[in-house]
Amino acid sequence: MTGWLAIAGLGPGDPNMVTPEVTAALAEATDVIGYIPYVARIASREGLVLHPSDNRVELDRATHALQLATQGHRVVVVSSGDPGVFAMAAAVFEALEAGPSEWRDLDIRVLPGITAMLAASARAGAPLGHDFCAINLSDNLKPWGVIECRVRLAAQADFAIAFYNPRSKARPDGLVRIFEILNETCRDDRPVLFARAVSTAQETLRIVPLPEASAEMADMRTMIIVGSSLTRVIDRAIGPILYTPRSAS
Structure with missing residues (x-):
């Protein structure tokens, strides 16, 4: 055989x-x-x-x-x-x-x-509609300093950022530092999506401005997508739509 x-x-x-x-x-x-x-x-x-x-x-x-x-x-x-x-x-x-x-x-x-970032993005609308990157926040296979550097550079480049493995019991405070870096670098109210257990019966979606985002809003089943400076929210009675325009102009 x-x-x-x-x-x-x-x-x-x-x-x-x-x-x-x-x-x-x-x-x-x-x-x-x-x-x-x-x-x-x-x-x-x-x-x-x-x-x-x-x-x-x-x-x-x-x-x-x-x-x-x-x-x-x-x-x-x-x-x-x-x-x-x-x-x-x-x-x-x-x-x-x-x-x-x-x-x-x-x-x-x-x-x-x-993959989780595409499922989460689709549920919310199209927050990855323009340039974006994905960063794994687990430090099991890379130093935490590398993670901080990549997050800072991605924010400086104004990518939308999809964060995998954002918070676990073993590292509950890492995400706190990530939001500190994002707020220090971005200095705006860009939207942040917390998409938990997407496509399952436990699915929840939450969109908040970056200054209001906190580590307690996420666990290991949560996908976090931080918008770029261009990412927008369309308010609707049946639920908001989150999207990033295709043009950077």
């Missing part, structure tokens, strides 16, 4: 946001590997082995997937959102580069998904 490895994005949470390509790969898989809550989204069936693991063992998970595929298994490594955005695709390729040469002959595919 010829093995293969697919690195798949399960989207933000709603099963309707899983692509047909990912659904087809899961139907053919013999093994599904991923972080515990993501593997829990996969229905068990005869002939399928589920391999859930902890959040901080990405390289071990990637190595396991490559080993199984080499042995002839049809393996799907799952991530939420898109696997290429702060997720497992890069970890698999890091393991591939460091591993045995025969791994490079494997059939390896990356199957894109709807």
